[in-house]
Amino acid sequence: MSILLDWASGFFFFIGGLLCITGGVGLLRLPDFFSRVHAAGVTETLATPLLLTGLMLQMDWSLDTFKVFMIMVLILATNPTATHAMAKAALIGGKRPLVANQKQESKKGDQTSKT
Amino acid sequence: MRYLYIAGSLSVLWLLLSGHFIALILFLGGLSVLGVTLILWKMDKTDAEPIKLRPGYKFFHYLGWLFWQVVLSNIDVARRIWSPSLPIEPCWEKLDTEVSTTLEKTLYANSITLTPGTLTTDVSEDHFMIHSLSPEGIEDLRKGEMQRRILKIGLKS
Numbered sequence: 066m067s068i069l070l071d072w073a074s075g076f077f078f079f080i081g082g083l084l085c086i087t088g089g090v091g092l093l094r095l096p097d098f099f100s101r102v103h104a105a106g107v108t109e110t111l112a113t114p115l116l117l118t119g120l121m122l123q124m125d126w127s128l129d130t131f132k133v134f135m136i137m138v139l140i141l142a143t144n145p146t147a148t149h150a151m152a153k154a155a156l157i158g159g160k161r162p163l164v165a166n167q168k169q170e171s172k173k174g175d176q177t178s179k180t
Numbered sequence: 181m182r183y184l185y186i187a188g189s190l191s192v193l194w195l196l197l198s199g200h201f202i203a204l205i206l207f208l209g210g211l212s213v214l215g216v217t218l219i220l221w222k223m224d225k226t227d228a229e230p231i232k233l234r235p236g237y238k239f240f241h242y243l244g245w246l247f248w249q250v251v252l253s254n255i256d257v258a259r260r261i262w263s264p265s266l267p268i269e270p271c272w273e274k275l276d277t278e279v280s281t282t283l284e285k286t287l288y289a290n291s292i293t294l295t296p297g298t299l300t301t302d303v304s305e306d307h308f309m310i311h312s313l314s315p316e317g318i319e320d321l322r323k324g325e326m327q328r329r330i331l332k333i334g335l336k337s
Binding site for chain 1: 196197199250251254257258261262266268270271272289290291293294295296297299300301302311313
């Protein structure tokens with residue numbers, strides 16, 4: 066039984082870690098702020114719960130298991146608010162999202178503004 | 181009656197988080213539960229629109245469905261990030277909504293933001309502004325399955 070639990074939690078850790086790396090790669094590869102927010106969403110909405118589930122399977126059954134579960138609920142409940150606040154702040158600050166058909170153009174503009 | 185219900189669930193939560201059963205700590209816990217309920221009562225009196233969310237079977241059913249959607253869209257976004265050609269077409273469009281009460285709007289906008297690939301940037305009276313990583317994301321929302329499920333919960337604010 067405990068070997069089964071070990072394998073299950075190992076599986077959750079593996080997938081969670083993989084998704085964390087995916088989020089990081091997405092942050093580097095995607096072109097602008099608003100699409101990067103989506104990449105950050107991958108780490109927050111699925112990778113973190115998977116890692117915490119893996120942790121819960123490793124723990125002995127006690128009140129601490131419930132506390133880890135509460136952390137998971139808290140992260141999932143606050144994530145949309147934080148993401149929305151970030152996007153809204155960027156919009157108010159004058160950032161406009163890249164849209165597909167004018168992608169090339171704005172990309173050039175972005176580069177020139179950086180240099 | 182409603183405050184008794186709130187105080188009861190707060191006490192259960194406190195007991196689960198603390199796990200100590202010494203008289204002094206129990207007393208302090210009871211005091212903080214009382215304080216929170218009192219503040220809530222005062223706030224309800226001040227803004228005169230108490231929010232009633234009774235988490236019933238339908239609500240948890242919706243949460244389960246939402247979590248499954250989160251998993252699906254995570255897989256989709258991860259696939260887009262790892263493909264060498266980076267197949268994204270970001271778009272930022274208006275989405276017409278039919279949800280009316282504040283609570284339903286909050287739930288809908290947060291559900292949209294929670295699924296990676298779509299992001300609510302603005303909430304108005306009858307529409308949201310949605311930023312999406314691909315046009316398919318917005319098309320799926322326009323089909324309105326999520327909205328139908330939220331309306332089916334029957335939240336009354």
